Amino acid sequence: MPVFALFVAVVVVCSEQLVESRFGAVGVAGMLLLSIGIKARNVTCSCVGAVMLALLLTQ
Incomplete structure (x- = not known):
């Protein structure tokens, strides 16, 4: 179980670094809102x- 938690943490950190390097601070804010919304089960925040x-990807 700890190995799985470590793997998930590494994947999350790597994906956040990728978003930050590609889309800047707005991408980090979007990723943060999405992850907080999923963890808190808040549909508005995740949307x-x-x-x-999605807007950053389409530009």
Whole structure:
């Protein structure tokens, strides 16, 4: 179980670094809103984060 938690943490950190290097601070904010919304089961927060990332991808 600890190995799985460590693997998930590494994947999350790597994906956040990738988003930050490619999309800057707005990408980090979108990723943060999306992850907080998923963990808190808040649909509004996760939708706002997803829309922010989708807009960054389409530019």
